[in-house]
Amino acid sequence: MRAAVIQFPGSNCDRDMAVAMDRVSGHNKPTQLIWHKESTLPDGLDIIAIPGGFSFGDYLRCGAIAARSPIMRSVVDFANKGGFVLGVCNGFQVLTESGLLPGALMRNANLKFICKDAGLRVETTDSVFTSAYKKGAVVNVPVAHHDGNYNADPETLKKLVGDDRIAFRYAENPNGSMDDIAGILSDNRRVLGMMPHPERLNDPQLGGTDGSKLFESIASALVSA
Numbered sequence: 001m002r003a004a005v006i007q008f009p010g011s012n013c014d015r016d017m018a019v020a021m022d023r024v025s026g027h028n029k030p031t032q033l034i035w036h037k038e039s040t041l042p043d044g045l046d047i048i049a050i051p052g053g054f055s056f057g058d059y060l061r062c063g064a065i066a067a068r069s070p071i072m073r074s075v076v077d078f079a080n081k082g083g084f085v086l087g088v089c090n091g092f093q094v095l096t097e098s099g100l101l102p103g104a105l106m107r108n109a110n111l112k113f114i115c116k117d118a119g120l121r122v123e124t125t126d127s128v129f130t131s132a133y134k135k136g137a138v139v140n141v142p143v144a145h146h147d148g149n150y151n152a153d154p155e156t157l158k159k160l161v162g163d164d165r166i167a168f169r170y171a172e173n174p175n176g177s178m179d180d181i182a183g184i185l186s187d188n189r190r191v192l193g194m195m196p197h198p199e200r201l202n203d204p205q206l207g208g209t210d211g212s213k214l215f216e217s218i219a220s221a222l223v224s225a
């Protein structure tokens with residue numbers, strides 16, 4: 001599996017994400033870290049991850065400046081050609097800001113930064129990112145954000161629900177997200193954006209492994225590639 005993680009000034013989960021990818025890919029093709037100023041991607045990538053953090057200091061809207069980085073044109077191209085893209089937290093914000101996922105992440109309803117473990121219900125196993133989970137399982141994954149309040153117009157929400165594109169919902173909504181949404185899939189199910197951080201809970205030494213199945217799902221589809 002050839003994976004890459006995009007780095008912006010202010011990313012802070014880039015290395016955790018690379019470690020999580022390397023662990024499931026068997027370390028034989030180490031995950032590449034790609035600086036946002038690059039304009040081209042290495043050949044033959046299977047998956048690109050956009051990590052969490054505070055890209056460009058969260059100025060304007062979270063992810064808005066990062067979405068206009070040179071590398072993002074190539075990431076959008078990659079996704080439009082059917083490539084797999086995972087965006088976590090600030091990565092989810094970058095994906096909505098770059099138009100790869102619908103809707104927007106707004107300020108949390110309580111206007112506070114929320115940092116805690118959240119129960120997440122797995123709503124669909126029909127994706128490369130969630131196939132190793134059991135549908136309906138509730139897993140515990142950390143959230144750490146001030147802009148995680150997912151919002152979309154009623155038509156978009158109806159489509160997301162009707163097309164089984166809600167990947168995860170919060171068991172107890174921490175941030176005011178519409179319909180308890182914690183993560184959504186793109187139309188072709190190959191782009192996932194989620195606010196909780198699976199890469200922060202994939203080793204017993206980190207306090208748990210509930211995030212591991214997301215990376216195992218990816219590996220079971222892509223590792224022979």
Ligand SMILES: NC(=O)CC[C@H](N)C(=O)O
Nearest residue numbers: 052053089090145146147
């Ligand atoms: N952990 C993160 O990626 C934080 C995302 C974003 N900066 C926010 O606080 O909403």
